[in-house]
Amino acid sequence: MTFIIFLWVGRAAPDMSVYSFLRLFRLFRLTRMARMLRLLRAFPELMVLIKGVITAVRSVSFTLCLLASVIYVFAVTLTQVTSGSDFGETYFRNVPDSAFSLLVHATLPDLSHFIVEAMDEHVAYCAILM
Structure with a gap:
């Protein structure tokens, strides 16, 4: 995925609009991870299940x-x-x-x-x- 983004950015114009789009994409990924952490804190049983799956x-x-x-x-x-x-x-x-x-x-x-x-x-x- 990173390699594809690198190729896409490499062919783009040197203006900063492409980089702002990539920052927005990174922000969406970060908010998705934050939602997952909030879900895990709300349901500790889910965390126990995930740890069990990782162990198994x-x-x-x-x-x-x-x-x-x-x-x-x-x-x-x-x-x-x-x-x-x-x-x-x-x-x-x-x-x-x-x-x-x-x-x-x-x-x-x-x-x-x-x-x-x-x-x-x-x-x-x-x-x-x-």
């Missing part, structure tokens, strides 16, 4: 990294083991397809057909559903 982000990120590592190891293994079989050609053709099959069929078994159809239509649909 680290644990959740490590759990997701561990899950991705386990899925990758099993995707490589199952791609090698099932090569040449009909089952392997259906679910484990290559490592990305294997990882997708493991993730979808293991975590969302009831919705797996729906998600596979969405994946066939467009990757973004699958990402939104996951």
